[in-house]
Amino acid sequence: MEIKILQDKEENNLKIIKNLTIDKLVYxxxxxxxxxxxxxxxxxxxxxxxLDVKIISSRRQVSFAKIEHIVKKSPRRIGSGCEVxxxxxxxxxxxxxxxxxxxFKQEIIEDIFKNVEIAAVNEIxxxxxxxxxxxxxFPITLQxxxxxxxxxxxxxHNVIQHKSCKLHPKLFDDICELVLSYIQASKMQVxxxxxxxxxxxxxxxxxxxxxxxxxxxxxxxxxxxxxxxxLVRVLFDNYPNIVGIIQNVNPEKTNVILGNDxxxxxxxxxxxxxxxxxxxxxxxxxxFQINTKQAERMYAxxxxxxxxxxxIIDAYCGVGSIGLYLADKVNVVCGIEINKxxxxxxxxxxxINGIENCEFIAGFVEKELLxxxxxxxxxxxxxxxxxxxLDKKIIDLIPAEIKKIIYISCDPMTQVRDVQxxxxxxxxxxxxxxxxxxxxxxxxxNVIILERN
Numbered sequence: 001m002e003i004k005i006l007q008d009k010e011e012n013n014l015k016i017i018k019n020l021t022i023d024k025l026v027y028x029x030x031x032x033x034x035x036x037x038x039x040x041x042x043x044x045x046x047x048x049x050x051l052d053v054k055i056i057s058s059r060r061q062v063s064f065a066k067i068e069h070i071v072k073k074s075p076r077r078i079g080s081g082c083e084v085x086x087x088x089x090x091x092x093x094x095x096x097x098x099x100x101x102x103x104f105k106q107e108i109i110e111d112i113f114k115n116v117e118i119a120a121v122n123e124i125x126x127x128x129x130x131x132x133x134x135x136x137x138f139p140i141t142l143q144x145x146x147x148x149x150x151x152x153x154x155x156x157h158n159v160i161q162h163k164s165c166k167l168h169p170k171l172f173d174d175i176c177e178l179v180l181s182y183i184q185a186s187k188m189q190v191x192x193x194x195x196x197x198x199x200x201x202x203x204x205x206x207x208x209x210x211x212x213x214x215x216x217x218x219x220x221x222x223x224x225x226x227x228x229x230x231l232v233r234v235l236f237d238n239y240p241n242i243v244g245i246i247q248n249v250n251p252e253k254t255n256v257i258l259g260n261d262x263x264x265x266x267x268x269x270x271x272x273x274x275x276x277x278x279x280x281x282x283x284x285x286x287x288f289q290i291n292t293k294q295a296e297r298m299y300a301x302x303x304x305x306x307x308x309x310x311x312i313i314d315a316y317c318g319v320g321s322i323g324l325y326l327a328d329k330v331n332v333v334c335g336i337e338i339n340k341x342x343x344x345x346x347x348x349x350x351x352i353n354g355i356e357n358c359e360f361i362a363g364f365v366e367k368e369l370l371x372x373x374x375x376x377x378x379x380x381x382x383x384x385x386x387x388x389x390l391d392k393k394i395i396d397l398i399p400a401e402i403k404k405i406i407y408i409s410c411d412p413m414t415q416v417r418d419v420q421x422x423x424x425x426x427x428x429x430x431x432x433x434x435x436x437x438x439x440x441x442x443x444x445x446n447v448i449i450l451e452r453n
Contacts, residue, residue, distance in 0.1 A: 015055040017063075019071055022049040025104045027112060027413060029092035029442025030064075040065055043154065044086050046096055047104075048074030076100050084162050089154035091440045094166065102126055102436060105444050109434045112412045116419055116429055118448075124434040125297055132291040132439060133168040134273075137204040137219070137257050138176055140183070142190050147183045149176045149203050157193065166440060171239070172205045175216055178234055179203045186226040196253045199225065204248075204257075206271060206284050209292065213271040215244040215284045219257060223249050232266045244268045246284055258285060270345075275299060278324050281348050283341055287318050291437045298435050298447065299325045302406055305431070305449055306330060306380055313372070313381045313402075315365045315394070320346030320358065322382060322408075327355045332376060335360040336368045366393045373399050380404045389414030395421050405450040410437070412446050419448055426453050 022031035022045045031045030033053075038061040042053050050072040053065035067086075080086075080094035093101050106124045113121075138149040141159040150161040164173055180203075183190065189198040204217030216235055218225070225231075225247060232245055244267035250259025262269065273280045273288065275296045282288055289295035299322060306312065309331040314323040317335030319342050327333060335358065337343050343362040350358045361368050372378070381402050383390060387410060395418065398405070405422060409415035419429060427450040437445035 016052060016068060017055065017065065018052050020051050020053050020065075022047050022051065022074070025108065025442075027108050027442065035063070038063065042067060044092070044095060046074040046077040048076055082162070082166065084150075084160050087153055088151045088160040088162060090151045090165065090167055092442045094440050098126075098129060098439065101439065105434065105436060105442075108442075109412055109432075109444055109446055112416050113419075113432065116416060116423070118429040118432050120431050122431070122433045124436055124444075125294075125301075127291060127294050127436045127439045129439075131165070131167055131169050132293070133172075134208060134288070134290060134292050135204070135206045136168050136172050137202045137217070138172075139202055140180070140190050140200050147180045147190050147200065149180060168205075169207060171207065171214070175205050175214075175235065175239065176203050178238060179216070179218060179231070182227075182231045182234055186230070188226055191221055193253075196221075201250060202257050204284065206282070208271055208273045208282075210274040211272045212241050214239055214242045215246065215269070215271050216242060217246045217248050217258075217284055219248045219250055219259070221249075221251055223247075223261065223263065228265050236266065242267065243271055244284070248284075275321060275325060277353075278321075279349070279352050280319055280321055280324075281345055281352060282319060283345055286342050286345055287339070288321065289437065294435055294437045294445070295321075298408070298437075298445065301433055301435075301447065302326070302382065302408075303329060305406065306404075310380045310404075311376050311378045313369070313378050315369070315381060315383045316385050317346060317360065318342050318384075320349050320360055322384070323358050323360075324349055324353060324355055327353075327358050330380075331357065333358040334372055334376075334378070336365050336372075337362060338364055366391055366397060369394065369397050373397075373401075377401055380406070382406045382408070384408040385414075387411040387414065390418045392421065395425065398422070398425055403452045407448045407450065409446050409448075410443060412444055415446060415448065419450065422450055427451060428453055 020033040022033045026032050030041040033040050040063045042065045052069040054068045055063050055065045057064045085094045139159050140149045148161045150159045153160050183200050191198040191201040199220045199222050202219035206215040245265040247263040249261040270281050270283045311331050312333045314335040317337045323333035323335045340362045343360045346360040430451050431449040433447045435445040
């Protein structure tokens with residue numbers, strides 16, 4: 001099929017590629033096609049699509065594009081069921097059936113690790129077919145002088161309003177509407193990030209289905225807000241299971257959502273989550289897996305693969321969720337985390353559950369590892385680092401006593417890099433298990449188990 005390149009005079013002379021066939025999906029959720037052997041990556045495309053696409057950026061022979069026109073739909077393309085899909089940056093794959101999403105994710109993860117010898121590779125574990133996000137923060141803006149909230153448009157800070165979202169429970173959108181009504185009635189100014197004026201910046205909702213608790217957060221630029229008691233009354237009258245309403249104050253000109261100051265307008269600044277039999281006290285700021293039911297499946301998988309009476313280092317432990325879940329099977333757990341608030345939560349969580357064989361340390365992982373090696377004969381290390389992966393210093397510090405590493409990652413590209421380096425330390429990859437923690441998106445949570453030869 002001949003591929004022609006034309007000029008679009010109406011939109012800054014951006015190139016148009018006609019009749020581009022999408023061959024496959026790659027990591028980041030992009031469809032891949034070829035223009036005269038040069039790769040073209042297209043958002044919101046499906047393998048088998050034939051498209052006219054508009055180039056939005058190019059580097060050397062690699063181009064990134066968006067769909068201008070669908071010439072012929074792929075047999076695997078379905079209706080998204082969302083009026084803002086393709087604009088909103090929340091979802092990548094609403095146009096693909098869930099069964100196909102799982103197949104594509106399995107193919108992507110296996111392709112990423114194709115040069116790593118792994119003894120056993122399992123099929124990805126599916127999520128339940130329901131809205132799964134237990135937390136969301138939604139930017140506020142003005143539309144025709146009326147405050148609205150939504151999600152940012154892909155690759156921009158334009159706020160895209162939606163009627164309902166397939167990622168989170170309906171109560172998130174309903175609570176946002178209540179807060180927006182309060183903002184409008186109280187004549188509270190909406191934040192403008194261009195000139196750093198106004199006050200109302202984001203609405204946050206955190207919810208736990210198991211204990212049916214809700215926390216609502218209003219992020220503002222200034223500490224003073226009008227008629228805060230009215231906001232509390234309206235929210236609590238509609239949702240009596242709200243356990244906390246927080247005003248978080250962020251006066252900085254920044255893309256970071258939360259500031260360091262807060263006012264508790266009602267209740268408390270934490271909720272209680274449960275995974276298995278373990279209760280977790282979660283501050284509204286604390287990191288926790290976004291899909292609670294899938295997190296429980298993943299933790300059960302990890303527990304199955306740790307030995308009885310192991311001595312475990314839990315690096316990047318957050319609020320201690322994995323370590324505490326493992327505590328009744330292992331001898332001791334030492335959790336390390338840079339976030340002091342998370343460590344406070346972890347210690348409280350151990351006390352709440354009556355767990356005495358877990359200790360938690362606040363500090364940089366690479367520094368604290370040097371201090372604890374030799375204090376006990378640790379034989380297993382669990383690592384769940386941020387997207388950037390492990391610092392090479394941490395890999396270099398792994399002592400001979402560590403016989404097993406369980407590496408959990410939300411970014412398989414940095415994970416495969418690190419796994420290659422860990423293998424050079426005398427480990428072999430014995431098991432890989434992906435979890436679909438984030439349906440409707442390209443994201444993949446992946447667990448690799450490595451054992452020393």
